Amino acid sequence: MFSRLVFGLGLLSATALVHPAFATDARALQIFVSKSKQSMAVYDGADVIATSKISSGKAGHTTPSGIFSVIEKQTYHESNIYSGAPMPLMQRLTWSGIALHQSNSVPRYPASHGCVRMPDAFAKQLFKMTEMGVPVIITDGQLAPEPIDHPMLFRPQAPAPAPLLSDVELRPGIGELPVQVAMNEVAMPRLQVQPIAAPANDQPVKILITRRSQRETIIDLQTYLAELGFAVGNADGYLGPATVQAIGEFKKQHPLASTQAKSLVSDDLVRAVYTAAGKGEPPNGVIMVRQGFRPVFEAPVTIAEPELALGTHFFSASEVNLKDGTTEWLGVTLPNTLTSQTMKRLGISTMESSVISGTPILNALGRITIPDDTRQRIDAMLTPGSTLTISDTGVGPETGQGTDFITLTRG
Structure with missing residues (x-):
């Protein structure tokens, strides 16, 4: 992890300030982009370590809002959409043409064709700091990750004995969704106490919990x-x-x-x-897991009060302590207005998920029940930088081969 220091960086600063010397585990980085403020903030855990002005997409070419991650890095790239326009230090967010990249024109108002432009010095430092898969959250207003503690969140544990014993068999991931390229249940008890071991694959896992689709x-x-x-x-x-x-x-x-x-x-x-078939009550939710931009498995979950919207929430594991069996989770809630047609299709009667009590992000966590064997399998895979997305709207259309889960939102 980075040093837990706050450098007093103003989120509205027009000058990029970066401290890459403190980088020790780039997997825990998070990037937040505010379109209304035309700013970017890089977080290590809950600490801001860098900020910059940016230019997002202008009218007719608006930069999409949502949850993304870096899926490709190129020191130099030319757009095959806009007549070979140069895109130095390109960090791709979607295969359909959205990326972070350096530009000599960053006027701090929407000016791009959908990408997020960054000043030269900042783009160079950010390119050095990031690894593939670093989360990038794009919203209209400013968001900042905050510590979240809830029993539903995953924490490192010893893997469950194989084979998994459950009434519901875990399915492999359903595969890749086609994306047009535009740029070059009740678990048996454990047989014995097992020590917590580091995951065999230390790539962060990406988890999506959503409502089950008709498919x-x-x-x-x-x-x-x-x-x-x-x-x-x-x-x-x-x-x-x-x-x-x-x-x-x-x-x-x-x-x-x-x-x-x-x-x-x-x-x-x-x-x-x-x-x-003797399978009990049908589940109304699904949990999907990806690792290294590939589907790993999916399994059913239960969502209480399904007529209430879950909302869209994003969590990142900033620290995973194998010795103590603990994880430090950070979370944010993204504005996401569902259309009336979407609400009808999903059986949602109200967007006000907070009508139960407390805050929407904790309500969403409290309404989800995950089978023990599924939880144990994910617990055993946790590494720093693992993420969890909760969303009503399922797998986004940009999710596909070579991506993490991409969730698009409406302001």
């Missing part, structure tokens, strides 16, 4: 219908002819009494299939 629900329907003897074809998450026929045959054997009976895939159908 994940259909995969489970296909899996459990096949276990019940129905021919569904491949469990691929798509309603092909074989799956449609299997659902029809299941409904004949298990008539649905509700008004949803005419719907091909309804909540009552899912619940009936789970019951018939």
